Amino acid sequence: MTIQIIAALLSLGLSSIPQSSWPLWTSYANHFIQEDGRVVDPDRDDLTTSEGQSYAMFFALVANDRARFDHLFLWTVNNLAGGTIETTLPAWSWGKKTDGSWGIKDTNSASDSDLWIAYDLIQAGRLWKSPVYANTGMGLLKLIAEKEVSHVHSFPILLPAQTGFEHDGMTVMNPSYMPLFLLQSAATVQPEGPWGAMAASLPSLVRGGTAAGFAPDWIKIEPDGTMSSTPPLDLSTEQATGSYDAIRVYLWAGLTSSNTHGRDDLLKALSGMTSYMRTHPLPPEFVIEDKPEVRGDGPISFSAALIPFLQESRAPEAVAQQKKRLKDALSTGTGLYGQPPRYYDQNLAMFALGYTEHRFHIQSNGELEVPWQR
The missing domain is CATH 1.50.10.10 (Glycosyltransferase)
Incomplete structure (x- = not known):
């Protein structure tokens, strides 16, 4: 219908x-x-x-x-x-x-x-x-x-998909899949669901899987409840990194209202990136989580994603640097960022700039607020 x-x-x-x-x-x-x-x-x-x-x-x-x-x-x-x-x-x-x-x-x-x-x-x-x-x-x-929800040690986890992320009692999750404001919104409209408990446990999950304040792409939870960063799907031949997925963890934290319970705990858990950006002009493309060690310079989408996060983390000089990078990358021909314009770059830029340009605001209960609403 x-x-x-x-x-x-x-x-x-x-x-x-x-x-x-x-x-x-x-x-x-x-x-x-x-x-x-x-x-x-x-x-x-x-x-x-x-x-x-x-x-x-x-x-x-x-x-x-x-x-x-x-x-x-x-x-x-x-x-x-x-x-x-x-x-x-x-x-x-x-x-x-x-x-x-x-x-x-x-x-x-x-x-x-x-x-x-x-x-x-x-x-x-x-x-x-x-x-x-x-x-x-x-x-x-x-x-x-x-x-898509599983319970691990009595608290609910959003699995990355219907299948493929639970193995022999171990659960693999992606912290960028769980924006705190989306969980708060879900808890507001469906209080009988798992969303409130999921929102309450998110900061501790991120903190448990984070090395030196850098968000990981993936976190594994062992049967005994031990948490750590992990390669995709726990492939032992790869290193655990924070990169193209993890960059959204910072973005979502930056978009979350300061009045949202757990928001400040998230910022603290991710403070390694704040410290790094205070002394470096560009965000790292990869963070090797178990060292931690940074490698390469992130693309324009990484700079965009960090703007709200650094703004909320009170790092104005770092914010200005990333905004300048975006301004310099804007093509007057396409009206998009980068040459050629790439899908992921534009999406993270729209989230970040939509927020900083006051085109939207997300309230503490997760409701979307826009200037045109009546």
Whole structure:
């Protein structure tokens, strides 16, 4: 029923694309989003991920771009969830398959994207006064709790996906998949769910898996409750790092309201990055967690992601350096960052700059606040 209602609105022209007042979003949509609502990553053979869809839905909501939000959601449901997102978690990747056809490449889910989509829908339902969106988001949130949440030593953990992250009593989790404000929002609208306990335990989880104040990409929890950083899926041949996933841990902490319980504990747990950025002009691309040792300079997305975090950590000189890097990287031709503009760079930049430019604010209960709301 949800899909039919939204599709009907689109067919009647009741959801038309307005001129957005957010230039970066307009440039991003023109470059990365097809007319049918599919977000495309040119650097990955035009791959589409549930992450890309979920982020774009958030930015469309911030920009009050109802028509594009509708298209993004419809494409996601029809192509990643088989038309029934109320009962089927979205597949995480869609693109060109080995036989040359286009479709789902991996049916496993990505819980962070699922949580973002639920949040987008619930907030869209509230801000646009759409019970259809709100109810769909609530249904998806319950599905996430049923299929992607595990309990480890009596506290709930958001597994990265439906399958593949529990082995012989050990659980592997990704701290960037659990933004504190998303958990607070979920706890607000579904207090009977696992979300409040998950939010309360997040700072200790991050602290337990963090070496010298640098966020890891992955954390493993042993059967006895011991926590440590780990390579992806606990591959023993690789080193545990903090890199392209972990950079979002800082970003989410920076976007979290200062009045949110646990926010300050997160900033303290991540203070190693703050100290590093006070004396270095660029963020590291990799942090080898067990040393810790930094390697390489991070791309423009890393600088963008750290701006809210450093701002909330009271490191104004470091903030100014990263803002200058972004300004210098902005292309007047595309209106995007970098040459060529890359998908991940733009997404983290939109989160960071949308926040610092006061295009959105997230309240302590997780509710999205935007200037255009009535």
